[in-house]
Amino acid sequence: MDTIKTQQWTSDSVAADLERAIHEHRLPPATKLGEDELGDAYGISRTTVRAALHALSHRHLVELRRNRGAFVAQPSVREAREVFEARALLEPRTARSAAERMTDAALDLLRANIEDEHAALDANENGRALFLSGQFHVEIARIADQTTIETFISELISRSSLIIALYWRRRAALCETQAHHALLDAFARRDGDSAEQLMKNHLLDLVASLDLRNVAQPATSLREALNR
Amino acid sequence: MDTIKTQQWTSDSVAADLERAIHEHRLPPATKLGEDELGDAYGISRTTVRAALHALSHRHLVELRRNRGAFVAQPSVREAREVFEARALLEPRTARSAAERMTDAALDLLRANIEDEHAALDANENGRALFLSGQFHVEIARIADQTTIETFISELISRSSLIIALYWRRRAALCETQAHHALLDAFARRDGDSAEQLMKNHLLDLVASLDLRNVAQPATSLREALNR
DNA sequence: GTGCGCAAGATTGTATACAATCATGTGTGC
């Protein structure tokens, strides 16, 4: 197997590349991430790969098992609930702050994001659309000028993508963009109250679209299923 | 210099050990954390030390500068505000959840924590008292049964300790334990409303006890001061 | 005497080599 790109990969950029692949569902939950394999793929040594995998494990996107390797995380039903509870605490109030600090330039960024998502959906690039949909939320935290909270939300968004991969119920993804449009309107009006409430409902809708009953989790490999 | 302990150090345990040292102000902000130095101190190779330092940098407790090394982080005034804004979003509602789920065993844990803090203060172990004071908040998240939020709060608490090291204004630390006592009472009554409100006020008091005006930050070395 | 440039030392960044651990398959005994 040849290397992926001609680039000066660092542990951070490899981690970002892997995170995006996970976020876009190109690397589904439970995928084995062998160090040698990744090292060959990126054309780097295991040292750098290990640093990237450890970084992702701190973001709960990768699960490290001692002497067994790294796997794309498989959030449990419980973890899924927790992630959305954390988002419910952080995002509505952050959306309010963003609305209050909104600028025209920031509005353009959010509009461009929504348009890109539409374009990706039209091109049947569902993974990319999902990624952009998440970026919308991260952008809001950035506009709210809360770097610390943005870091948390960014992690929660990526984990949400894994949760969606495992527990998504509905087929129609269009309701999503509708909520983002409504938020955009509230932002355009600098309406903090509406933004907070819309974000709250948006998150509730997201959870409602998941199947979080305590059913057996899908496992890609038999071994994984039995070790649980 | 001889090794610290006879123990099988792993990157995680080294990171935990360093985090506690930072939390207890035994390693003040801007302290240089040389890899060779730490490797010798713990009796391990640089590989493991590096993994620990990277882990701490992901928690924003250590700042890594390319080709220059690792330093105990020095949160800026802005970062300090952000940390407490994040805590304000997470902790009050978490305290409410904890109150609603409180058990007698959990109450005992919290009581023991407060007693230990008193004992530490009496023994003039201020660092240990500060650590225990932070653990009180982490325990609450654990009692609320929110692992994800607990992780975030744990990080924010450690960062708060750095913030206190840099920006603490008042001398009297006794007001602290008073707030924890009040919270304990609310928990004992399973009074979610009070717990949420008390936590909110407690965090406001904490911020008020800091000097977050935009003054020049104290720097331990001249070089650090100039590079900023 | 001051300022620039270069070289030496120190420290981190990366790769490679070795050790430890786990998974798997085979063989032997019952």
Place this chain on the structure above:
DNA sequence: GCACACATGATTGTATACAATCTTGCGCAC
């Protein structure tokens, strides 16, 4: 034929060696 034990292979955990980068001090030119 089944179960347990051991050996083999594969993969991760750790240490060491080398390369790259930055700091620092000296020396030379002006």
